[in-house]
Amino acid sequence: MTRPGAPRTQFVDGPAGPLEILRTGSGDPSTLLVHGLAGSISTTRPYATGVPGRRTFVHLRCHGRSVTPPGGFGYADLAAEVWSVADHQDVRADRALGVSMGAGAIVNGLTRDPDRFERVVLVVPASLDRVRSDAATQALGTLAARLEAGDLEAVTDHLVAGQPESTRADPAVRTWARGQAEQLLASGVARALRVVPEQVPVPDRSLLARVTCPVLVLAQEGDPTHPVAVAEELAGLLPRATLRVSGPGGIMWADRSATRDVVGSFLAGR
Numbered sequence: 001m002t003r004p005g006a007p008r009t010q011f012v013d014g015p016a017g018p019l020e021i022l023r024t025g026s027g028d029p030s031t032l033l034v035h036g037l038a039g040s041i042s043t044t045r046p047y048a049t050g051v052p053g054r055r056t057f058v059h060l061r062c063h064g065r066s067v068t069p070p071g072g073f074g075y076a077d078l079a080a081e082v083w084s085v086a087d088h089q090d091v092r093a094d095r096a097l098g099v100s101m102g103a104g105a106i107v108n109g110l111t112r113d114p115d116r117f118e119r120v121v122l123v124v125p126a127s128l129d130r131v132r133s134d135a136a137t138q139a140l141g142t143l144a145a146r147l148e149a150g151d152l153e154a155v156t157d158h159l160v161a162g163q164p165e166s167t168r169a170d171p172a173v174r175t176w177a178r179g180q181a182e183q184l185l186a187s188g189v190a191r192a193l194r195v196v197p198e199q200v201p202v203p204d205r206s207l208l209a210r211v212t213c214p215v216l217v218l219a220q221e222g223d224p225t226h227p228v229a230v231a232e233e234l235a236g237l238l239p240r241a242t243l244r245v246s247g248p249g250g251i252m253w254a255d256r257s258a259t260r261d262v263v264g265s266f267l268a269g270r
Contacts, residue, residue, distance in 0.1 A: 022057040097122075157177075209239060
């Protein structure tokens, strides 16, 4: 069900079933924006504020109203969904932005199709070629359990706790978290939370040397789920990557305006 006042989305065929997308803007370039694990179209839209041309946002499997196929899956499956939307006749994206899991899906796809995009933004990548097992990734299992229990307040609390410490007391953060919790409870994201942390985006890091388009890698300090070290490592493997690290206040909280400007300028080709 679409929430009152929510933007009108549509569906396109994906490799495993229908994928929900939102299209905005017009003209060139055409940019595809991909959310993170337990993220959504709405959490990705702020990155596009300064991006010119057409913008397409997608819900990958288990998110939003997109398909929740049975069984396990890996980053190659997520990449196939990204590519299917990017290649769609109504999208034809020549640029891409991915957040966390979305960044991993794009990177995975680039290991097989390194020339697909003209410019790429990778926001807070969480892992590269090693499965992580730490408190931050274990917390994803906790979120899955709270979603499976249908506990709105517990999910809201979990999302608030995952934001930069300096922002957690802000009423706007809790309002955002509650709205996001409602969306997550209406989706199949609990399955993704059980599966994705056990996967790695990059099967062979040497393949990243083939990616010759400009890439902007964004990281933020004080984020245990998305360590700066992962972003540094990824940027070091990509031939034409630029790394930008925000302070501990958060890329889209304390540093929102600067992030929008940097992303918009980069994807515009400036």
